[in-house]
Amino acid sequence: SSGINAEYGLICLCNGNNLGIDGGYFNSHYVDFYRGSERTTVIMSVPHDGWKRPSAIADRERGCYDRSTRTCDWDHDCSGRKDPKKCGAVTGADLWSAKLAMEIREKIAEVTGETPHMIVSQLHRSKMDPNRERDEATQGDFKAEYSFDTYHGFIEKAHNLVKRTGQPGIHFDVHGYSSHPDLWFELGYLIDNDDLDAGRLRRSESSINALAGRVDVSFE
Numbered sequence: 001s002s003g004i005n006a007e008y009g010l011i012c013l014c015n016g017n018n019l020g021i022d023g024g025y026f027n028s029h030y031v032d033f034y035r036g037s038e039r040t041t042v043i044m045s046v047p048h049d050g051w052k053r054p055s056a057i058a059d060r061e062r063g064c065y066d067r068s069t070r071t072c073d074w075d076h077d078c079s080g081r082k083d084p085k086k087c088g089a090v091t092g093a094d095l096w097s098a099k100l101a102m103e104i105r106e107k108i109a110e111v112t113g114e115t116p117h118m119i120v121s122q123l124h125r126s127k128m129d130p131n132r133e134r135d136e137a138t139q140g141d142f143k144a145e146y147s148f149d150t151y152h153g154f155i156e157k158a159h160n161l162v163k164r165t166g167q168p169g170i171h172f173d174v175h176g177y178s179s180h181p182d183l184w185f186e187l188g189y190l191i192d193n194d195d196l197d198a199g200r201l202r203r204s205e206s207s208i209n210a211l212a213g214r215v216d217v218s219f220e
Contacts, residue, residue, distance in 0.1 A: 029143075029150040030054075030128075033157070034105075034118040041169040042108060042116035043158045046101045047130040047151070048094040048175060050123040057127045058141045063087035075140045089136070091126040097176035104174070116172075117158035121151050131173070168214060 024035045030052055036042070064078035065071075065086045072087035073080070098120050109115040121130050128144040129137045130151045138144035155171075162169035177186075190207040203212050203219040212219045 029147040030122040031147060031150045031154060032120040033154040036117040037114040039165055040114040040116050041162050041165055041167045043169060043171040044101050044105055044116050044118040045155060045173050046098045046120040048125050049098040050121045052122045053124045053127055057143045059126050060089045060091055060139050062089055074135045093125050095176040097174050100176055101174040119151060119154045123147055
């Protein structure tokens with residue numbers, strides 16, 4: 001989520017009750033919000049396992065590249081050449097990441113006694129991508145924009161609930177890949193592959209900068 005508070009570490013991994021009830025569930029604009037325990041400091045988000053492809057929302061497609069500004073115009077009616085290399089839109093969905101996140105959530109609740117907050121996008125990535133900037137994520141489709149804003153609004157709500165505990169929180173962004181062999185598990189810290197291989201580990205540029213600052217362990 002854009003604008004994540006510096007107090008958080010970010011790691012890339014029913015019906016009826018309202019948001020005012022501990023452990024409640026709410027759905028709006030193709031987004032599910034599962035409210036966790038009052039004292040939980042864990043947030044989970046699932047951006048890319050959506051399955052809904054409503055015809056009322058236009059499919060995301062490659063954008064037009066502007067050579068003068070070196071930027072992409074993501075509007076469906078953009079003028080110029082749609083560039084698949086510089087302005088390609090990733091539309092492939094994750095594999096079972098929502099199910100994985102729910103199982104992780106249940107295990108955390110079992111071990112700690114506190115159930116994490118969880119936000120899940122129901123829209124297929126071909127319709128909206130919550131993990132991109134808003135213009136690339138929605139490409140100007142107002143219904144996709146509603147869903148994007150709802151998704152990040154629920155994340156902000158969860159962050160505010162964690163702040164009420166007076167404790168630092170951690171946010172897991174959960175993904176699932178079919179390309180990894182041997183059932184790999186991957187943890188992402190916003191460290192580039194080349195930097196990781198070369199041992200250039202800059203804590204200040206990592207998504208776990210705040211978390212690393214609270215533990216008596218070397219970042220390396």
